[in-house]
Amino acid sequence: MTDAQTAAIRIRQLRSQLEEHNHRYYVLDEPSVPDAEYDRLFRELQALEAEYPQLISAQSPTQRVGGAALAAFGEVRHEVPMLSLGNAFAEEDLLNFDRRVREGLGELLPAGDLFGAGAEVEYCCEPKLDGLAVSLLYRDGLLVRGATRGDGTTGEDISSNVRTLRNVPLQLQGSGYPPVLEVRGEVFMSKAGFEALNARQLAAGAKPFANPRNAAAGSLRQLDPKITASRPLQFCCYGVGQVEGELAATQVGVLQQLKGWGLPISGELKLVRGAGQCLDYYRDIGARRSTLAYEIDGVVFKVNDIGYQRELGFRAREPRWAIAHKFPASEELTELLDVEFQVGRTGAVTPVARLKPVQVAGVTVSNATLHNMDEVARLGLMIGDTVIIRRAGDVIPQVVQVVLERRPAAARPVQIPEHCPVCGSAVERTQLVKRSKGKETLSAGAVYRCVGRLSCQAQLKQAIIHFVSRRALDIEGLGDKIVEQLVDVGLVSSPADLFILRYEQLVVLEGFADLSARNLLAAIDSSRTPTLARFIYALGIPDVGEETAKLLARALGAMERIRQALPEVLTWLPDVGAEVAHEIHSFFAEEHNQKVLAQLLERGVELQDEGDLHAEFAACTTLATLIDKLQIPFIAVTGAEKLADKTASLEALIALSQDWLALSVFKNLNEKARQSLRDFFASPANCLRARQVEEQLRAFGMHWESPRRAVAGLPLAGQTWVLTGTLEAMSRDQAKQQLEALGAKVAGSVSAKTHCVVAGPGAGSKLDKATELGLPVLDETAFLQRLQLLQAKE
Structure with a gap:
C-alpha cells in the first residue's frame, strides 16, 4: 500500500471521528472527548491534507473555516417553493385555523364521540425561531448546496457559508436517507452568542448589531466565508423540501428521522391534539420565552399527518396546513x-x-x-x-x-x-x-x-434597600417605600441604624400602627444572625455579587480575614481578578465603611458559620506565584519560577536583586528582566509591600511553609443539579443553598451533563427533557430523604 493510500484511509478515519465529535458537541450537547483531543485530531487531519492536497474534500471538517471570499452570490431556484406561513395574532385566529383544517379534511377525519364532540387534529408544535430561513441540499448524504429563502422561488447560493456552521453535518449520519434530500430550517444566533459578538464589535470599534436576527442574517450573507465562520451561528431544521425517496408519514416522524441522520431539531418539539392543547403549548412557551437561550417570536403549528397536509394543499403563497401564532x-x-x-x-x-x-x-x-x-x-x-x-x-x-x-x-x-x-x-x-x-x-x-456618597440620599436609600433585600439580610416588611421614609425622616443614615430603631420611633410614622411597628422590629431582630456569605453580599461591595460573596466566605472563612485581605492575596482565590480584588480591599479600607461595619457588630449582628481558612487554600501558594503576583515588569510566570528555584525565599530574592554581580551571571533572565528586578526592589515601598503580602499569607495559613490540611470531599462535588416546579417544604433558594453546601452546582437548564433533577408540582419542560434524556428525577419527598442522608454523613 502506498503512502498516499495509507494517508487516504487515515484521512477518512479522522473526518469520521471529527464529524461524530462535532455532532455530539454541537447537536447533542454530549461532548465525548476533551477539547485538547479534538484539537489533536483536527491538527493531524490538517497536516495530512496539507501533505496530500489532492485528498482535500469539501466535506472535510477542515473546510468549515471558510475559503476564499466570493465576488457575489449565485442564484438558486427552489424546486419546491419556500413559502411563508399565515399568521395568528389572537386565540380566535388559531381557533379559526383549526376549524378550517377540520372542515378541509371533512370525511378523512375519524368520527367524533357520542356526545357530539368533533374529531381533533394532531398538530406538530415548535417555537418560531427569529432567524433566517435556509435550504440545505444533500445528495447521497453529502451536503452539496446551501441557499437562502429569497423570494420563496429564487434564493442566494450560500454553500460556502453554511459549511462553516458547526452543527450542520457535511455528511449525513447513519443510513436510509433519500438519495436527494432538501432540508429546511432556520439559522439563528443564541442570546449569549449575540452578546459576545456585540462585545467583540464594540472592542474593535465596529458598529454593534441591533438584534440577534439581524446579526444572524448579516453573518450568513457575508461574501467572505471566514467572517461567517467567526460568528456564533446555529442551525435548526423544521422540515423538508425536494425529496427523492420515502420519508415518514408524519411531520414529527420526518423530524425524528432528520435527527437520526445528524441534523439538529428543536428541543421544544411536541405533538398535541386539538386547538386547546395548541393554546396550552403557546401559553407555556410564552411564559418561558425570556428564559430560552434564543429569541423566538411565536409558535408554529403544523398538521402532523403528511397525507392530510397534501389534502389541504396551499393557497396563494402559504400552506393551509400550518400557521405561525405570533407573540405580541x-x-x-x-x-x-x-x-x-x-x-x-x-x-x-x-x-x-x-x-x-x-x-x-x-x-x-x-x-x-x-x-x-x-x-x-x-x-x-x-x-x-x-x-x-x-x-x-x-x-x-x-x-x-x-x-x-x-x-x-x-x-x-x-x-x-x-x-x-x-x-x-x-x-x-x-x-x-x-x-x-x-x-x-x-x-x-x-x-x-x-x-456625595452616603450624604446623597439616593445612594443611601439604594444601599439600604440592597442591604435588606431578599438575597441579602432578607428583612421582611422593609420594602423600598419604608426605607425611603426612614431615611427621609432621619431615623436611618446607615445600615447599622436599622438595629437601633425603637418602637416609639416607628409607631408614629405614617402607615405604621402598633402591630406593623412590632412586626418590623421583630423582622429586624430575626435578621441579626446572617451567614457570612449573605452579610458580605449585603454590604454592597462594588462588583461583588452572590457568587463572589460565597467564595470569599467559603475560602477565607472569617470576616476579619476578608476585611484585612490585601489585593494580591485575594487574587489567589478563583475568579477574583485584580480589579475585583482592589474593589474589595478599597471598600474595607474606607473609613466610613469601617465605622458602619464596627457599628453593625456592636449593635448585635452575629455572623454565622465563621471558621478557619478552607482546607483547599491552606499552603496553596508558592514563592513563584508570589513573585508573579507582585507584577514586576518583564518577569512572567516562567521567569518567576526560575527566580524561585534560584532563591527559595523572598528575602533571598530581595538580596539577589541588589547583588549586581550575582544577578548579572543569572542567565535564566534577560538583561531587561534583570534590570526590572533591580529597579523594583530598589524601591523601599515595593520591598515593604512584598513583605506585607508574605506576612499575610503566613498569617492566613496560605504560605508555602504553612501546614497543609486534608480537603474533606463534599458528597456532591462535581455534580450538576436542576430544580423545577414548586417545592413545599422549603423554597427553591433554600434547596439551592443546601445543594451548594454539599458541593453541587445548581443549574437553570437540563442537559446531558445534569446529574439529577428535583421536580416538584408544576414541573414542565425541564422534567420532560430529563425524562427524554433518562436522567435521575427525585420528587420532593425523595429529595428531602437524600438531603438528610447526605447531611448525616457530613
Whole structure:
C-alpha cells in the first residue's frame, strides 16, 4: 500500500471521528472527548491534507473555516417553493385555523364521540425561531448546496457559508436517507452568542448589531466565508423540501428521522391534539420565552399527518396546513420625550428615557434604560427623536435604534448634569484603572458618579434597600417605600441604624400602627444572625455579587480575614481578578465603611458559620506565584519560577536583586528582566509591600511553609443539579443553598451533563427533557430523604 493510500484511509478515519465529535458537541450537547483531543485530531487531519492536497474534500471538517471570499452570490431556484406561513395574532385566529383544517379534511377525519364532540387534529408544535430561513441540499448524504429563502422561488447560493456552521453535518449520519434530500430550517444566533459578538464589535470599534436576527442574517450573507465562520451561528431544521425517496408519514416522524441522520431539531418539539392543547403549548412557551437561550417570536403549528397536509394543499403563497401564532410585538416605534438621570447605590448617574407611552409585547412602556452616556452617544440619541423600543419577556425595555429620517428640527442633545439631581454634589466621570506588571494606566470610564456618597440620599436609600433585600439580610416588611421614609425622616443614615430603631420611633410614622411597628422590629431582630456569605453580599461591595460573596466566605472563612485581605492575596482565590480584588480591599479600607461595619457588630449582628481558612487554600501558594503576583515588569510566570528555584525565599530574592554581580551571571533572565528586578526592589515601598503580602499569607495559613490540611470531599462535588416546579417544604433558594453546601452546582437548564433533577408540582419542560434524556428525577419527598442522608454523613 502506498503512502498516499495509507494517508487516504487515515484521512477518512479522522473526518469520521471529527464529524461524530462535532455532532455530539454541537447537536447533542454530549461532548465525548476533551477539547485538547479534538484539537489533536483536527491538527493531524490538517497536516495530512496539507501533505496530500489532492485528498482535500469539501466535506472535510477542515473546510468549515471558510475559503476564499466570493465576488457575489449565485442564484438558486427552489424546486419546491419556500413559502411563508399565515399568521395568528389572537386565540380566535388559531381557533379559526383549526376549524378550517377540520372542515378541509371533512370525511378523512375519524368520527367524533357520542356526545357530539368533533374529531381533533394532531398538530406538530415548535417555537418560531427569529432567524433566517435556509435550504440545505444533500445528495447521497453529502451536503452539496446551501441557499437562502429569497423570494420563496429564487434564493442566494450560500454553500460556502453554511459549511462553516458547526452543527450542520457535511455528511449525513447513519443510513436510509433519500438519495436527494432538501432540508429546511432556520439559522439563528443564541442570546449569549449575540452578546459576545456585540462585545467583540464594540472592542474593535465596529458598529454593534441591533438584534440577534439581524446579526444572524448579516453573518450568513457575508461574501467572505471566514467572517461567517467567526460568528456564533446555529442551525435548526423544521422540515423538508425536494425529496427523492420515502420519508415518514408524519411531520414529527420526518423530524425524528432528520435527527437520526445528524441534523439538529428543536428541543421544544411536541405533538398535541386539538386547538386547546395548541393554546396550552403557546401559553407555556410564552411564559418561558425570556428564559430560552434564543429569541423566538411565536409558535408554529403544523398538521402532523403528511397525507392530510397534501389534502389541504396551499393557497396563494402559504400552506393551509400550518400557521405561525405570533407573540405580541416586542419592538415598537415611539417618541423620546425627555432623558432624566437616576442615582444608584454606587452613585452611578444613569440616563433613563421618558417615552410617549406605547404598547410593547402587551405592556404599556413609558420608560426605557439607556445604560450610560456612551450608549447615548452610540445611538446618536437626541430628545425628540423617534426611536425603536424593544421589550422581551420581563427584560427592562431598551432603546435599540434611532429613526434618523424622522428627527425633528427642534431635537435637543442629551447632556449629563454637572451636579447630582438628588444632592447637588459634583458629578464626575469614572476613571478606569488597568493594572499590569507594576504600572497603572488610566482611561475614561463609561459611568458618571455623584461624589456625595452616603450624604446623597439616593445612594443611601439604594444601599439600604440592597442591604435588606431578599438575597441579602432578607428583612421582611422593609420594602423600598419604608426605607425611603426612614431615611427621609432621619431615623436611618446607615445600615447599622436599622438595629437601633425603637418602637416609639416607628409607631408614629405614617402607615405604621402598633402591630406593623412590632412586626418590623421583630423582622429586624430575626435578621441579626446572617451567614457570612449573605452579610458580605449585603454590604454592597462594588462588583461583588452572590457568587463572589460565597467564595470569599467559603475560602477565607472569617470576616476579619476578608476585611484585612490585601489585593494580591485575594487574587489567589478563583475568579477574583485584580480589579475585583482592589474593589474589595478599597471598600474595607474606607473609613466610613469601617465605622458602619464596627457599628453593625456592636449593635448585635452575629455572623454565622465563621471558621478557619478552607482546607483547599491552606499552603496553596508558592514563592513563584508570589513573585508573579507582585507584577514586576518583564518577569512572567516562567521567569518567576526560575527566580524561585534560584532563591527559595523572598528575602533571598530581595538580596539577589541588589547583588549586581550575582544577578548579572543569572542567565535564566534577560538583561531587561534583570534590570526590572533591580529597579523594583530598589524601591523601599515595593520591598515593604512584598513583605506585607508574605506576612499575610503566613498569617492566613496560605504560605508555602504553612501546614497543609486534608480537603474533606463534599458528597456532591462535581455534580450538576436542576430544580423545577414548586417545592413545599422549603423554597427553591433554600434547596439551592443546601445543594451548594454539599458541593453541587445548581443549574437553570437540563442537559446531558445534569446529574439529577428535583421536580416538584408544576414541573414542565425541564422534567420532560430529563425524562427524554433518562436522567435521575427525585420528587420532593425523595429529595428531602437524600438531603438528610447526605447531611448525616457530613
